[in-house]
Amino acid sequence: MPQTKILLDESEIPTHWYNVVADMPNPPSAPLSPDGKPVGPDALAAIFPMSIIEQEVSSERWIPIPEPVREIFRLYRPSPLFRAHRLEAALGTPAKIYYKYEGVSPAGSHKVNTSIPQAYYNKEAGIKRIATETGAGQWGSSMALAGQMFGLEVRVYMVRVSYDQKPFRRSMMQTWGAQVFASPSMETQTGRDALAKDSENQGSLGMAISEAVEEAASRADTNYALGSVLNHVLLHQTIIGLEAKKQFAKVGDYPDMIFAPCGGGSNFGGVAFPFFADKAGGKNVRLVAVEPTSCPTLTKGVYAYDYGDTAGLTPIMKMYTLGHDFMPPGIHAGGLRYHGDSPLVSQLYHEGLIEAVSVAQLATFEAGVMFARAEGIIPAPESNHAIRACMDEALCCKESGEPKTLFFNLSGHGHFDMAAYDKYLAGQLDDFYYPEEAIKASLSNLPKVG
């Protein structure tokens, strides 16, 4: 009987993260102030500990994972690599399909891979509290868990509409001891001003970021934490790809193509970058970022300097963007509704070293349901994007007869997304295609510098 799960012992948890900067043909573009001047490490020190700022600008290939972080990782890592025998049979494809399952983390997704080291470094720096934002709650719950593990107070600004409509992610954060505020809140000046103007304000991710950053910047005992986009976040996520390489080696296989969902880029970077190291060394492996047609940053955006947030409070970064005030349609893969993308992912894409495709919402749920019926696990809507693209390639293999080895990142489970599946099964889910006019409008509003 063929092997289904390729496991590693916890002694095989990687000891170092992989920094893709070391193998990029060109150095990464630096973040700038809106006035065009470089942003130095000092400017970030108000909200991040120095050890994280050092990782953000490092070009060292290998960065050690602190032992206390590896110890917490043992609660759920190494994550299993699955061979999708039943999905292959259901598709009738000669392709071999593998997936790495990150839903084994207590918070249910890969986000915990970075919240744990971020909590550790802040604790080491003497920080007592972390302020952060969350939309649907995946990042907030990951940060709540990590804060609890290292004895940090965690304060989560949760977009009000999610706070009201998705109470279970909120309960999860509270179970792990975090304080959760509906944003806009009375906790910050930004929030109070917004509520003074409109007491029924439903909030937005941009507003929640502003509240968390305000709190972190105004208190010496408090720092800020971010769940994607930045270099150090992608660095922490490379543990996924590093483990996967060990697992492929155990079964004597290696992927021809790798698929991962791509919103802010940490999901994709986490699984793909360690394989990019091989590609840079001449190995033939295709790395495919998968994004929604409704928010097609890489496939339809421009490569330009833009703000990381909607309100224009952050430094500007060179990245693919749809314009910082682009508001993506309300698809259920909330983690992929981001106007920009990781600068590292963007640069590699701009230089033709990685690929990107976009897929429509209904097709992703169709793929997710087919996957669940074959393999059991119900995937997060974000993960369904990678499954869709991988299944499409497996069906091409069926046409061509090529027995390619395909690999995707199953970044999380869908236990807190059943309302979306419910709508899909009831035929009430919509497709959103390329919102051309809205993107044109927001792209006319890029910062003039850079």
Next chain:
Amino acid sequence: MPQTKILLDESEIPTHWYNVVADMPNPPSAPLSPDGKPVGPDALAAIFPMSIIEQEVSSERWIPIPEPVREIFRLYRPSPLFRAHRLEAALGTPAKIYYKYEGVSPAGSHKVNTSIPQAYYNKEAGIKRIATETGAGQWGSSMALAGQMFGLEVRVYMVRVSYDQKPFRRSMMQTWGAQVFASPSMETQTGRDALAKDSENQGSLGMAISEAVEEAASRADTNYALGSVLNHVLLHQTIIGLEAKKQFAKVGDYPDMIFAPCGGGSNFGGVAFPFFADKAGGKNVRLVAVEPTSCPTLTKGVYAYDYGDTAGLTPIMKMYTLGHDFMPPGIHAGGLRYHGDSPLVSQLYHEGLIEAVSVAQLATFEAGVMFARAEGIIPAPESNHAIRACMDEALCCKESGEPKTLFFNLSGHGHFDMAAYDKYLAGQLDDFYYPEEAIKASLSNLPKVG
């Protein structure tokens, strides 16, 4: 650094289930018709396949697990055995605490361990459809998953109040391809009669069982499946304890005490029976069934013949019971709200070979939150009962200084129970103690035979 997870390779999935009947000092009491005559295998053949009926009455010590069942088990088994280092530290106990985590199954609990073989044996017998009932949805979703794996149609009668209030378990079943009906439904005569009397009928587990059994009994292509209580269900669950024994052997340890939640008995029997084999051979290991104070079947019930269902449609079985028309208070551990108990568990308890304790609802949630903050995983409310009893023993060890080895079954995760955690954290959860008057009343209503 001490080991956290003790893993087995999928080649180490047990090849046989363990049948406790072979090691019981006395043969099990047979089920009877209400008229006092023994119920033969033929009477069950209308709703169960013969291979399952044979398991129900077998006294063979080892029963082989069919290879196609082991193949599906590879999607999530063997489940990990954890050493709870962080919980031990939080309690300051010298005890060693281990837990087996069954929440890794795609449906999120141990119930899948029996739904998969039940689906397999029905498929082998030429059955096309399974009819079953579900309360909160844990069993229904496990059966939906298993049916999908073997190409069986699954029809789930879901208590209407849960169908309306807990839509996400319903969506889960539908994602796996099952049809779900709010019970009472228009699908059966029982349901139509109930709705004719009261179109707003909110349903009950007894009603849902009646509908499922009616459908199974009236169609040759359809069988019934049950998620606990019966001997074959406990047999299938012994895979938990059998794996745990291999895992303890790997680290050279062995439990002094084992704790498991006990409602219908399959959770407890699954983890405890394989250790009972050692106990019968002279080994000193204490097996503790943990039940809610609100439904204290073993600790406050009587050992007598009673119906398995509320409506009095099933054969009568000798078991601990609170009376078949006892209606337990609405605690959040829905899986433990059962008036009776497994006849095998009951007989072992009656003979003084296993122990039982009862714990109150608030104390179980307190334990669950403490566990989640130490170990990450948010447990199902049922599992919190075992955690509470195990923690209490660990605290006794702290008093006495005894370094006992304690082991409990973490039978499922709480991702679909966050509303209960929410109420607990908001101080809105109630305790229910021994409902003496209600139990007295229902015990006066036991069948006169047996």
